[in-house]
Amino acid sequence: MHSISPYAMRCFNPAIESKKIEDRYCVLDQIGQHDLYSLLKIFISAKTENYHVVEDSKQVYKFSKMSFNDETRHIYGWFQVGTYGIKTDIINIESGQVDFEKAQNNAEIIKHYLHMFIPVGFNEAICMMHSYRGHGVKTLFTDIFSPYFREATTLNLQLSPLAYEKAxxxxxxxxxxxxxxxxxxxxxxxxxxxxxxxxxxxxxxxxxxxxxxxxxxxxxxxxxxxxxxxxxxxxxxxxxxxxxxxxxxxxxxxxxxxxxxxxxCRIDFDDSVQMQDGAPMIESVNRWVLVIISEYVLDMYPEFGVQP
Known part of the structure; x- marks a missing residue:
C-alpha cells in the first residue's frame, strides 16, 4: 500500500565539449552559478504556506514540515497533493452511509513523503518519492519544478528511475x-x-x-x-x-x-515504519529511507567516501 520509489536527478548540458555523453552532465552544485540544492530549497520554501492549483491536471499541492540540512545536503518532508474536479460521496465504511459530499471544487489531500540527497561534487542526486496504492507524485513534482529550474539555469533537469539492479x-x-x-x-x-x-x-x-x-x-x-x-x-x-x-x-x-x-522500482514500507491514521510518521519513515539511501550511496559512489 505504501512504498518508496528511487529516482536519479541529473542535468545534461549540450554545451560541454566531450566525446563521452557521461561527461556532459553538470556537477549539480556547479550548474553555472547555481547549486541544485539551493534551487530546491528556495523553490520548496516558497510553497509551504498556501495550496497552489495546477489547472491542467486538476491538482493542488503544497510542501509542509520540510527539513533542510545545509551541511549534509538532505531535504525531506511532506509533499501534500490532492485532486479536484469531480463531485463524489464520502461514505463511512462501517455503516455504508454517506458522511458528506465532496464538491467538484473540493480536493482530498494525501501526504507524500519526499526526500532528496544532493552530494557535493557529483553529477547525480538521489530523490525518494512516496507512493500510496501505486499513486505517486513524480510527474507533478517535475511539472512544477522544471520550469523554475529551466528559467534559472536555461537547462533541463532529468528525473529518471534509478536502475532496479542498484536497488x-x-x-x-x-x-x-x-x-x-x-x-x-x-x-x-x-x-x-x-x-x-x-x-x-x-x-x-x-x-x-x-x-x-x-x-x-x-x-x-x-x-x-x-x-x-x-x-x-x-x-x-x-x-x-x-x-x-x-x-x-x-x-x-x-x-x-x-x-x-x-x-x-517500488520498495514497500516494512514494519519499522510507524503509521498514524493510515499515514507514515515522518521521523519514522525518514529513518527507514536513510538506510535505503545509504545502500544506494555505497553502490553509486563506492570509492569516494560519500556520507549520506
Whole structure:
C-alpha cells in the first residue's frame, strides 16, 4: 500500500565539449552559478504556506514540515497533493452511509513523503518519492519544478528511475521467506460493494516449509529458473507478485515479474515504519529511507567516501 520509489536527478548540458555523453552532465552544485540544492530549497520554501492549483491536471499541492540540512545536503518532508474536479460521496465504511459530499471544487489531500540527497561534487542526486496504492507524485513534482529550474539555469533537469539492479544489488543473495500475491475479487452483494467500493482486495501470502526458503532473490530474475516459472503462474492469479526477502535479520519487499526489472522500482514500507491514521510518521519513515539511501550511496559512489 505504501512504498518508496528511487529516482536519479541529473542535468545534461549540450554545451560541454566531450566525446563521452557521461561527461556532459553538470556537477549539480556547479550548474553555472547555481547549486541544485539551493534551487530546491528556495523553490520548496516558497510553497509551504498556501495550496497552489495546477489547472491542467486538476491538482493542488503544497510542501509542509520540510527539513533542510545545509551541511549534509538532505531535504525531506511532506509533499501534500490532492485532486479536484469531480463531485463524489464520502461514505463511512462501517455503516455504508454517506458522511458528506465532496464538491467538484473540493480536493482530498494525501501526504507524500519526499526526500532528496544532493552530494557535493557529483553529477547525480538521489530523490525518494512516496507512493500510496501505486499513486505517486513524480510527474507533478517535475511539472512544477522544471520550469523554475529551466528559467534559472536555461537547462533541463532529468528525473529518471534509478536502475532496479542498484536497488537489489545488496539483496541478490537474500533468501526469499514469503511470496505475496495481490488480487481483486468482484463482489455480488450490494452491501459489500458499498463497503468495499465495488471490489475486494485480497492478499495471498505463501510461505515455504519451516526453516526453508523459496530460493534467493536473484533466482526470481532468471527467466530459466523454477522461481521465475512460479512467478509466471502466480501472476495469472493476481495483479502483482512480491517477494519478501531477509538478509542479516532485515527484511525488504520487492515487486517481481516479467516487467519488474524495467519498471520504476517500488520498495514497500516494512514494519519499522510507524503509521498514524493510515499515514507514515515522518521521523519514522525518514529513518527507514536513510538506510535505503545509504545502500544506494555505497553502490553509486563506492570509492569516494560519500556520507549520506
Amino acid at each position: 537489489i544489488e545488496n539483496w541478490q543473495e537474500a533468501n526469499t521467506k514469503e511470496l505475496k500475491i495481490t488480487k481483486f475479487k468482484g463482489l455480488t452483494d450490494i452491501a459489500d460493494q458499498i463497503k468495499n467500493l465495488g471490489h475486494e482486495e485480497q492478499e495471498l501470502t505463501m510461505k515455504p516449509p519451516r526453516k526453508g526458503t523459496f530460493g534467493s532473490l536473484k533466482d526470481f530474475f532468471n527467466p530459466d529458473s523454477e522461481q521465475a516459472k512460479i512467478v509466471e503462474v502466480l501472476s495469472e492469479l493476481g495483479s502483482q507478485v512480491k517477494t519478501v526477502v531477509e538478509l542479516n535479520g532485515k527484511k525488504r519487499t520487492f515487486t517481481v515479474g516479467a516487467d519488474a526489472f524495467n519498471s520504476v
